[in-house]
Structure formats: C-alpha cells, structure tokens
Amino acid sequence: MARRASAPATDDLDARKATILEAVVSEHIDTNQPVGSSSVASSAELGVSPATVRSEMVSLEREGYLAQPHTSAGRIPTDKGYRYFVDHLSSGVLGAAQQHQVRDFFATVRGEVEDVLEQTSTLLSQMTSYTAVVVAATHAHASILSAQLVNIDARHQLLVTVFSDGSVVKHSLTPPYDVDFETCAEASRQLNALLIGTTLETLVQVPSRHDHVAHLVRDAVAALHAQQPATDGDRVFIGGSSRVADSFDGVETVRKVLSILEQELLVVTLVQDMLDRGLSVAIGTENGFEPLSTCAVVVAPVTIDGAPAGAVGLLGPTRMKYQEAMAAASAVSQHLARHFGGDEEHAHH
Amino acid sequence: MARRASAPATDDLDARKATILEAVVSEHIDTNQPVGSSSVASSAELGVSPATVRSEMVSLEREGYLAQPHTSAGRIPTDKGYRYFVDHLSSGVLGAAQQHQVRDFFATVRGEVEDVLEQTSTLLSQMTSYTAVVVAATHAHASILSAQLVNIDARHQLLVTVFSDGSVVKHSLTPPYDVDFETCAEASRQLNALLIGTTLETLVQVPSRHDHVAHLVRDAVAALHAQQPATDGDRVFIGGSSRVADSFDGVETVRKVLSILEQELLVVTLVQDMLDRGLSVAIGTENGFEPLSTCAVVVAPVTIDGAPAGAVGLLGPTRMKYQEAMAAASAVSQHLARHFGGDEEHAHH
DNA sequence: GCTAGCACTCGGTAGAATTGAGTGCCAACA
DNA sequence: TGTTGGCACTCAATTCTACCGAGTGCTAGC
Numbered sequence: 173m174a175r176r177a178s179a180p181a182t183d184d185l186d187a188r189k190a191t192i193l194e195a196v197v198s199e200h201i202d203t204n205q206p207v208g209s210s211s212v213a214s215s216a217e218l219g220v221s222p223a224t225v226r227s228e229m230v231s232l233e234r235e236g237y238l239a240q241p242h243t244s245a246g247r248i249p250t251d252k253g254y255r256y257f258v259d260h261l262s263s264g265v266l267g268a269a270q271q272h273q274v275r276d277f278f279a280t281v282r283g284e285v286e287d288v289l290e291q292t293s294t295l296l297s298q299m300t301s302y303t304a305v306v307v308a309a310t311h312a313h314a315s316i317l318s319a320q321l322v323n324i325d326a327r328h329q330l331l332v333t334v335f336s337d338g339s340v341v342k343h344s345l346t347p348p349y350d351v352d353f354e355t356c357a358e359a360s361r362q363l364n365a366l367l368i369g370t371t372l373e374t375l376v377q378v379p380s381r382h383d384h385v386a387h388l389v390r391d392a393v394a395a396l397h398a399q400q401p402a403t404d405g406d407r408v409f410i411g412g413s414s415r416v417a418d419s420f421d422g423v424e425t426v427r428k429v430l431s432i433l434e435q436e437l438l439v440v441t442l443v444q445d446m447l448d449r450g451l452s453v454a455i456g457t458e459n460g461f462e463p464l465s466t467c468a469v470v471v472a473p474v475t476i477d478g479a480p481a482g483a484v485g486l487l488g489p490t491r492m493k494y495q496e497a498m499a500a501a502s503a504v505s506q507h508l509a510r511h512f513g514g515d516e517e518h519a520h521h
Numbered sequence: 522m523a524r525r526a527s528a529p530a531t532d533d534l535d536a537r538k539a540t541i542l543e544a545v546v547s548e549h550i551d552t553n554q555p556v557g558s559s560s561v562a563s564s565a566e567l568g569v570s571p572a573t574v575r576s577e578m579v580s581l582e583r584e585g586y587l588a589q590p591h592t593s594a595g596r597i598p599t600d601k602g603y604r605y606f607v608d609h610l611s612s613g614v615l616g617a618a619q620q621h622q623v624r625d626f627f628a629t630v631r632g633e634v635e636d637v638l639e640q641t642s643t644l645l646s647q648m649t650s651y652t653a654v655v656v657a658a659t660h661a662h663a664s665i666l667s668a669q670l671v672n673i674d675a676r677h678q679l680l681v682t683v684f685s686d687g688s689v690v691k692h693s694l695t696p697p698y699d700v701d702f703e704t705c706a707e708a709s710r711q712l713n714a715l716l717i718g719t720t721l722e723t724l725v726q727v728p729s730r731h732d733h734v735a736h737l738v739r740d741a742v743a744a745l746h747a748q749q750p751a752t753d754g755d756r757v758f759i760g761g762s763s764r765v766a767d768s769f770d771g772v773e774t775v776r777k778v779l780s781i782l783e784q785e786l787l788v789v790t791l792v793q794d795m796l797d798r799g800l801s802v803a804i805g806t807e808n809g810f811e812p813l814s815t816c817a818v819v820v821a822p823v824t825i826d827g828a829p830a831g832a833v834g835l836l837g838p839t840r841m842k843y844q845e846a847m848a849a850a851s852a853v854s855q856h857l858a859r860h861f862g863g864d865e866e867h868a869h870h
Numbered sequence: 871g872c873t874a875g876c877a878c879t880c881g882g883t884a885g886a887a888t889t890g891a892g893t894g895c896c897a898a899c900a
Numbered sequence: 901t902g903t904t905g906g907c908a909c910t911c912a913a914t915t916c917t918a919c920c921g922a923g924t925g926c927t928a929g930c
Binding site (some may be wrong): 206208209210222223226227229230240243244245246 | 921922923924925
C-alpha cells in the first residue's frame with residue numbers, strides 16, 4: 173500500500189485526488205446526495221475508470237476529506253473536504269442578473285443608514301437564497317457632534333447624542349428630583365461643551381458640584397459611557413431568516429439556527445470573530461457554535477477609506493454554493509462601501 | 522331527524538353538544554391528534570355512551586364545527602369549532618411560575634423604551650413558547666419637544682427630532698450646496714421655533730425665501746412630514762421567532778410564517794386590523810393572510826391613561842393553548858401599561 | 871498502476887397482509 | 901323519543917417480505 177498516506181494532513185493533494193474531491197463536493201452541493209465513483213468518473217475529465225476513482229476515494233476517506241453515510245452508499249464531503257474545496261476555489265463571478273440586481277438596488281435606495289442596511293440584508297438574502305447578515309461597526313471611534321438634554325417632564329430627561337458617523341443615540345435620565353426647564357437647558361449647554369469632539373473612549377472631566385445641574389450632567393455622561401457593554405444599539409440586520417427553513421432538513425436544526433439568529437449579540441460575535449481570524453468562510457464546527465455545526469458562514473468585510481466599517485455575511489448549510497455566496501457578499505460589500513464612502517465624499521461610517 | 526339543525530349557525534349549541542365540542546377541542550390541542558367518540562365519552566362528565574357522542578358528532582360536523590381527516594378517524598375542530606371554543610372560554614388565570622416571571626421581569630428591567638419592548642417580546646415568547654409580537658403605537662399624536670439640525674459635513678446634515686413620547690427620529694439632508702456651520706445653526710434655530718409644540722399632523726408654515734437657510738428649513742420639514750408612509754420607525758418587536766419551527770408541522774408552513782414575520786409592516790397591519798375589529802383572537806383565515814391560515818393570533822391592547830399605546834400579541838398554531846396565551850398576553854399588556862404609565866406619573870407613550 | 875469483473879452490502883421501494891382505532895347504522899330498550 | 905350495545909365496515913398506519921440496484925471492496929489480469 174502507498175505509505176505516503178501516513179503523512180498527516182499535508183493539505184496538499186495529488187492533482188487527481190483534488191479533482192475527484194472537487195467533483196464530489198460540487199456534485200453533492202448540487203444534488204444533496206451521496207456521490208458515487210461512477211458519476212465522478214464520468215463527470216470529471218480524468219480519463220479513468222470508476223474503480224480507480226474508488227480506490228482514490230478510500231484514500232480520501234482515510235485522510236478525512238470524505239465520509240460514507242453507510243456502506244454501499246456514495247461519499248459525502250466532510251467539513252475538511254469542504255474546507256479544501258473553498259480553499260482551492262477560483263473566485264467566481266456574479267451572475268449577470270444579480271449584478272443588475274445589486275446595481276439597481278444601490279442606484280435607487282434612499283433613506284437613513286439603518287434603513288439602507290436593513291434593505292441590503294434583504295437584497296443579499298434574495299440574491300442568494302440564504303440568510304443574510306449585515307453588521308455595522310460600532311461608533312466607538314466616532315466623535316460626538318452634538319449632545320442635547322431634552323426635558324420630557326420634570327422627572328424625565330432624554331440625552332440625545334449625535335455622532336460624526338451620523339448615528340444618533342438616546343439615553344433616558346430619571347433623576348429623583350424635579351428638574352425645571354432652565355436647569356435642563358443649562359445642563360444641556362454644559363454637556364455640549366463637555367462632550368463635543370470627544371469619543372466614547374475619551375475620559376471626560378465632569379463637574380463635582382452638588383447642585384442639580386451638575387448632577388444631571390454627571391448622570392448623563394455616565395449613561396452615555398455606560399453603553400459599552402454588548403448590545404450597542406441596532407447594529408445588526410438580518411434578512412431572509414425564512415430561508416433557514418429550506419436550507420436545512422431537520423426541524424430541530426431549523427429551530428436551533430433560528431434560535432442563534434435571534435441572539436444578535438451572538439451573531440455579531442461570530443462575524444467579528446471570523447474577521448479577527450481572517451476567515452472569509454467558516455465551515456461547520458469552525459464557527460465555534462455547536463448548534464451551527466451544519467452551517468457554513470461566508471463573510472466579507474466592508475472597508476471605507478481604509479477603515480473597517482462593518483461586514484456582510486451569509487449563512488447557509490455546509491453544502492452551500494460557496495462561489496455564488498462569496499461573489500454576492502463581496503459585491504454587496506463593495507457597493508456598500510462605495511455607497512457610503514469615498515466617491516461621494518461622505519463621512520458616514 | 523332533528524329538524525332544528527337547519528337553523529343556520531345560531532352559534533348557540535345544545536349544552537351537551539357544547540360539552541362535546543369543548544372536549545374535542547381541548548383534547549386535540551393537547552394531543553394534536555384526531556379525537557374519537559370513546560375518549561370524549563370517558564373524559565367529559567356526561568354519563569353517556571360513545572354511540573350517543575358519535576351521533577352528536579355527526580351533527581356537529583354537519584354544522585361545521587368539526588371535521589374528519591378521513592373516514593374512520595376521529596374528529597378535529599374546524600376554525601369555526603375553535604372560534605366557538607374561545608368564545609365560550611372562561612378567562613383562565615396565569616400560572617404561578619409565569620406570574621413570577623412577569624413580575625420579576627418588570628421589577629428589574631431597565632433601559633430605553635425600545636430595549637424594554639424588545640425584551641418584553643422575548644419574555645412573552647418564553648412564557649408561552651409561541652412567537653411574540655410587541656407593537657408600539659406611532660407617535661403621530663405626540664408633540665415635538667425639540668428639533669435640531671446637526672452639521673455632519675458641508676453636504677450632510679442630520680435633523681434630530683425628539684417627541685413628547687420620548688421617541689427620537691433622525692432624517693438625513695443632503696443639500697446640493699455647501700452649508701457652513703453658521704447656516705446650519707440658524708436653520709436649526711428656526712426649525713426649533715417652527716416645530717416645537719406641533720405634531721406630525723400639524724401643518725407648518727415654512728419660509729418661502731430663497732436663501733440657503735430657508736431651503737434647509739423647508740427640506741427638513743418636508744423630510745420630517747414625509748415619514749408617514751408605512752415603515753414609521755422601529756415600532757415592531759418580534760420575540761421567539763424560532764418557536765415557529767416547533768409550532769408547525771410542515772417545513773413549508775414554517776417558511777411561509779417566517780416569511781410573513783419578516784415583513785414587519787404586515788405584522789403591524791394584522792395586529793392593527795384585529796384591534797380595529799375588536800378581536801382579541803384571530804383563528805385561521807380570520808386573520809386575512811392566506812399563508813397564516815393554520816395560525817392563530819392572540820392580541821391584547823396596551824392602554825395607558827385611557828389612550829391606546831400599542832399591543833402585544835402571540836402567534837401560534839390554531840391548536841394553540843388559548844387560555845394560557847390570552848392570560849399571558851393580557852398580563853404582560855397590563856404590566857407594560859403600568860410600567861410606562863400612570864403609577865409612575867410618566868408621559869412616555 | 872489501472873481496470874474489468876464479481877461478490878457483497880444495505881438503503882429504498884413496492885406490494886401484501888395485518889392491525890386497530892374509529893365510524894355509521896340498526897335494532898332493541900327504557 | 902332518546903339512548904345504547906352490537907356489528908359490519910373503512911382506511912391510515914404498521915409490519916413483513918421480497919427485491920432491486922446503486923455502490924462498494926477486492927482481486928486477478930493486463
């Protein structure tokens with residue numbers, strides 16, 4: 173027997189094995205069925221008999237690229253098999269129809285950033301029939317353009333903060349004493365002076381006096397800076413969650429995946445983690461969430477003027493159409509960057 | 522044969538028929554299986570033989586309350602059967618565990634209105650294992666407390682409007698000319714003077730001059746008032762959408778329902794429509810959306826200081842546990858009203 | 871090293887037989 | 901007249917069997 177198979181996971185396959193693996197993966201993606209040796213032999217252009225393919229397949233199985241649902245069935249790819257497949261994927265081109273779709277969308281879309289991103293997630297989902305995720309970077313580094321304290325009534329004030337990236341954040345204050353209009357206005361003035369030009373990471377020197385104005389100012393600054401933890405605003409947009417229903421077979425899987433998608437914090441963590449690790453595709457267990465072990469996630473970062481501004485992603489079954497998904501994600505990511513970035517001289521995001 | 526059956530849908534049944542119908546409905550809700558005459562005869566306390574029950578059942582079937590999946594199977598309720606059931610339902614009481622859950626939640630919940638509502642939808646979903654919907658009334662009638670125009674850069678301004686119900690809305694302006702800081706500040710001042718105290722329904726007299734300030738003011742007012750159509754902000758919160766996966770049998774149904782839930786506008790329409798028609802439960806086709814014909818929706822309005830402030834709802838299969846669902850919805854609705862309303866002397870919503 | 875040939879495995883399907891829950895009807899009964 | 905036990909009947913679901921065939925692993929020969 174060939175001894176060289178003992179070299180562990182060199183990740184570089186024999187040209188023929190590579191062809192066979194790729195044939196198996198793409199056929200299985202198409203059909204969602206185990207792939208047999210004969211169909212590989214005829215589809216792939218290696219002039220070789222099924223028997224030869226078979227012996228290569230057992231080798232590929234030993235090395236962990238393929239698996240057999242049961243004896244006398246064809247092979248299906250393992251996560252490792254998919255991984256090899258996407259690593260050696262020629263970057264595909266977006267279909268003409270979809271190119272139009274993206275172009276049209278960005279040519280006609282209007283409205284606030286949040287609306288655009290929400291609709292973008294729907295677009296991406298429609299283009300691919302997978303569930304789409306759009307994540308916008310936090311505005312931790314954006315500077316404050318305006319901070320205003322509005323008197324709702326004597327016991328309720330609202331701090332409204334506008335950031336240089338165009339985002340607006342509000343914080344309720346409920347002081348244990350009555351606040352009159354003048355006090356509020358004065359506090360608002362002081363907050364403006366104090367905060368404008370700072371970022372959320374800047375330390376701010378708050379007044380230490382004991383009057384109501386100073387109290388309000390302190391509470392407002394505290395509320396603003398306390399926002400850090402986790403759920404930092406509506407920065408995640410999920411489109412086409414109904415697609416999970418036809419992406420997966422078992423009802424239980426569908427439930428699990430939906431359940432993950434509901435927790436937006438998890439989603440942003442997942443995407444962020446992938447970006448940090450420099451991954452553009454996470455297959456099966458690579459994504460780190462056990463309930464997502466039958467999923468694959470494709471992400472494309474959105475970069476505006478060289479700075480990371482967020483990411484778009486797609487979630488589907490491990491047997492997803494990677495080329496299409498990656499092409500769509502990267503196209504949308506680029507359009508998004510152009511829409512909010514450079515060519516129009518924005519400062520948005 | 523009893524001729525009186527020809528009276529069309531008097532909707533008032535013989536006491537015995539009522540008992541039988543109720544037994545069938547509640548058993549079917551429990552088991553999700555057709556119910557046979559013998560199990561009804563033994564469970565319900567009418568000392569009567571299966572044969573008698575059977576003859577009553579054919580009558581109930583003729584009148585449209587029950588249906589037979591096929592000959593020689595038990596009966597399942599029709600929408601009309603469920604309707605009778607809920608119409609004659611003694612309003613149940615919330616389980617002790619759930620009472621605690623609600624109480625604890627509202628005792629500890631903090632943060633902005635939107636966050637609270639979002640979390641409320643999750644709470645309601647967890648209490649019932651159905652998908653929950655929380656709808657907040659629009660602020661069409663709220664008056665404007667503050668309107669501020671912030672200069673993002675020369676070509677981008679942001680109109681930030683604060684309403685008396687505590688909501689904050691932003692609108693981007695992108696004038697075709699450069700705006701300097703002073704112009705923006707002046708426009709902001711004028712907008713404030715113009716808009717404070719008005720509602721979105723108020724007609725506002727805008728300046729007709731042709732300078733940049735007047736232009737900005739006009740554009741800002743136009744943007745603000747244009748917002749009416751449909752998607753008026755993030756006023757819908759959906760919790761537990763993963764629950765649809767185990768509420769329905771067919772994958773296709775799951776997809777359809779999720780697909781509806783994605784379109785928040787449809788959801789708010791549905792809920793609003795039910796409130797308008799004075800319905801608290803919509804069963805099957807009653808809700809007007811064909812894809813939801815196997816669903817039931819329970820809603821409870823949220824009323825603060827006598828004014829409608831929104832609604833909470835639950836979506837499940839027609840064989841949902843109506844008593845529990847209604848009790849949960851109404852409890853949460855009341856807590857919500859108390860939380861934002863009277864007892865704390867808020868003006869929120 | 872490749873291939874044709876071959877025996878073998880085992881999931882999927884089709885058909886027949888069986889089961890059993892439940893019905894509809896009827897005749898008898900109070 | 902309303903109720904009931906009895907009974908024949910229906911039909912989905914289950915089980916069993918046989919069988920097919922796609923696909924494998926192995927081996928002998930090219």
